[in-house]
Amino acid sequence: MNTKDFDFELDESFIAQHPEDKRSESKLMVLNRKDNTIEHKKFYNIIDYLNPGDVLVVNDSKVIPARLFGHRPDREEELEVFLLNNTEGKKWECLVKPGRKMKLGTKVIFSDKLSGTVVDITEEGHRIFDMEYEGIFNEILEEVGKMPLPPYITERLEDSSKYQTVYAKYDGSVAAPTAGLHFTEELLEKIKEKGVKVAHVTLHVGLGTFKPVSDDKIEDHKMHSEYYILNKENADIINQAKRSGHKVIAVGTTSIRTLESIAKKLGHLEADSGFTEIFIYPGFKFEVVDSLITNFHLPKSTLIMLISALYDREKILNAYEVAKENHYRFFSFGDAMFIN
Template identity: 65%
Template structure:
């Protein structure tokens, strides 16, 4: 398959630059993956399409304020450092800007409390940076760091919490699981009271999720890897729903990738943690997921390929063109889709 087959033309003004005042006021497109039928609702209507006995699977990863600004020792120019993955104690894999200013041995000053040194450079240009600090690293990061918003969001985020789900818990992500941004405490309570089971897993999202697919053939694309955790209780509850003939509804592509990485051929899950680089594109046979709540994704991205595997490329691109016509808001702070 060609990467260009997953292209669609999006007017720039439809890229949401800020979150809505009320999370669940986002619009919701319903897409029936069997017949391609489309309906237009609001996200708070999602409860009407969830059935007692269904299990809703959410990713409780928490975004780190992972974007730091400093300067090289004895230099004035600004250096941006984006933390991606902790490799060992105080060494992190990072992206730096401008990269040519951060050679091995470069020392970076962020504040009196936080300094760093570039100790290695990977083949893809990532920097391995050792941090030196006085105090607790996460507290210093909270104080100095900014949210690592995707590059297509140009406006400053006034409230850091709006790039977190209300159920974010396990810190370690470089991006938010954006399908979950639409849920409120009230809506989750109503869903629970209707008899839908809510379970959590963790997948820490890496910035590879925003990297474009550069290969002409999608089969040649190398996926980045991300760390996930599914505990025993969550696995048992998902298995029980499936045994009872109820649906497993994934909230976000990250939940899909975790469930499909762990599931046996019969769809059963077990307690597991580790790294996944699963790449889901059309032709993939889903084992664990029956329905999907997701946002609208970038053209030619691995995420639009994943949803195309779930509902067919033709139905997804038709739905996206309908969303453009109806002036839906796209990407991280945008509207949602329920594929069932």
């Protein structure tokens, strides 16, 4: 399958640079797979498509302020260190800029509470930092770090809470599971009052989620690895819905990746944790998820390939053209799509 088959033109003016003032008032495009129709709604209308007994699966990973700025001892400069993942203990794999100034053994001071030394360099050129601090790392990070907005968002975000879902709980993501940004606590409460269950998974979103597929054939693309957790209580909620003939609606591609990874690994859904490199593209057989709430994704990304697997590539690309005609906003702070 050719990567170019998932390409489309998108003017920068379609890329949302800031979130809606009211989360649930973004646009919602509803794709009905049964009769191949497209409806245009507001996101708060999502409740009309959910039925008692259905289960909404959300990713409760929380974005950490992963961008650090520092300097070498006795130097006036600005070095950028972007935390990717905690490899062990106080060691972190990081992207750095400029790399020529951060050789093996280089110490970088981020604040009077946090510094780090480059102790290894990976094949990709990432630096492994051994961090030095006293106390709780995440609390220090909240003081020192900056929110890691995607590269296509160039405007300053005044309120960092706008890049967190209202149900974010567990620190670990370096990018938000953005489909969930449309939910308010009030809307979720109304959904629960209707008799819809809400189940939680945790998948810590990595920077690889923004990486376009560069190989000509999508089968040659190597997926990034992300850590997930599903506990027994939430696995039971999802399995009960499946047994009862109700729908499992994933909020975001990260929720799909978690559920389908476990089903593929174990042959069924149960409590599990680990790393997934699952790559979902047309031809994939979904075992758990029936419907998806998602955003509008980048051309040639693994995410547009995933949603094309759930519906149909040509119909998805057509829907994207319809979205442009109707002035939908794209990417992380953009509008939503419901594939039903």
